[in-house]
Amino acid sequence: MAIFTENIGKVSVGKAVTWDRDAALLYALSIGAGRPDATEGIDYTTESSFGIQQKVFPTFAVVLGGSGGSMDHLGDFKLHQILHGGQSLVLHCELPPQGSVTPRSYMSAVYDQGKNAIIELTTELADPEGQLVATSVTSMVIRGETGYGPRPERAGSWAEPGSEPDAVIEQATSVDQALLYRLNGDRNPLHSDPVMASKAGFPRPVLHGLCTYGMAALALVRNSTLLAERGLGSINARFAAPVFPGQVLETRIWNTAAGALFQVLADGKIVLDRGVATAAAAVAQDAAELQDAAAN
Incomplete structure (x- = not known):
């Protein structure tokens, strides 16, 4: 079994992902934005409050675009070897309450961490005009795989x-x-x-x-x-x-x-x-x- 390092940098473009106001509200509620005080931060949890414009909580971007579709291009390891090791997100602009983005994903790094390997999968979200909205990096722990060198500084x-x-x-x-x-x-x-x-x-x-x-x-x-x-x-x-x-x-x-x-x-x-x-x-x-x- 191995990680297909020859695929580092190869971009896969996914289908456009759309969301509406309800999806943004659901996300905010699902991370506890309405607790313990339901009136705190209602710009994230309501769309019809007097004098308040609905906003999208920034980390909503991590649920847009998934992890780039099929992972067959990453390696021939087994699914039970994979753990979600870490997550990073950069917001390049504020997400609107409703919109559409197209995910562009690629394997961006492979390195060793102890007795395991780490695959970093980068997903860039672009709006219909092609402007970059957010970039997320999912770190995947591949248990039992090694031999790929140290983590980049x-x-x-x-x-x-x-x-x-x-x-x-x-x-x-x-x-x-x-x-x-x-x-x-x-x-x-x-x-x-x-x-x-x-x-x-x-x-x-x-x-x-x-x-x-x-x-x-x-x-x-x-x-x-x-x-x-x-x-x-x-x-x-x-x-x-x-x-x-x-x-x-x-x-x-x-x-x-x-x-x-x-x-x-x-x-x-x-x-x-x-x-x-x-x-x-x-x-x-x-x-x-x-x-x-x-x-x-």
Whole structure:
């Protein structure tokens, strides 16, 4: 068995994905935007409130375009070898309450992490005019595969905080949260069927990792100084352990000059790790600096 590294960079263009106001509202509710105060953030959870324009919560972009369709081009490994290891998202503009995007996906990196390999699958979402709306990178752990070299060095990565967090936010997940979140499109029975969960080694269905990811983003935009002021521009985190519906999430936030570092715990165990979020203005500045460097 092997990973098909010769396919790195080969782009697959998917079918256009459309959404309406209801889909955006459903996503916001599925990550807890209406709790504990249903009147907080109603620009994400309603479309008809007096004097308020509906907005789309930024991490809604991760449910658009999926993971690029068939994974046959990635390798001949077995599906049971694959774990969702991490997720990053960059927002290039604000999503409208209804719209359409076309996903362009490609395998962007392969490297070793301990006894396993990591495949990074990048998906770019472009609007009907061809403008880039968002870029997501799904990190897939391929268990038992090695021999692909070290992880590429990247700027803006996690740095271990040297102080107590600036904010600690608790969010209760509901016992039916996975049943609600699956309506965004991920119908994997691992999140709803006790029999499937048992076969995977879990005592009951687990919450979608991207639901925990969205809840962390919600905690950040409500409680991180810079993100609350300027909005979310990018967010990156590793999935460290499963969350079960009904558990309470504890998001620890350290403010930075660009946004925030964060971790999410459930029952004292880290479930999202090495979290880095940047404000929208910081992302725009980074893009401008890259354009200037390319021009020179």
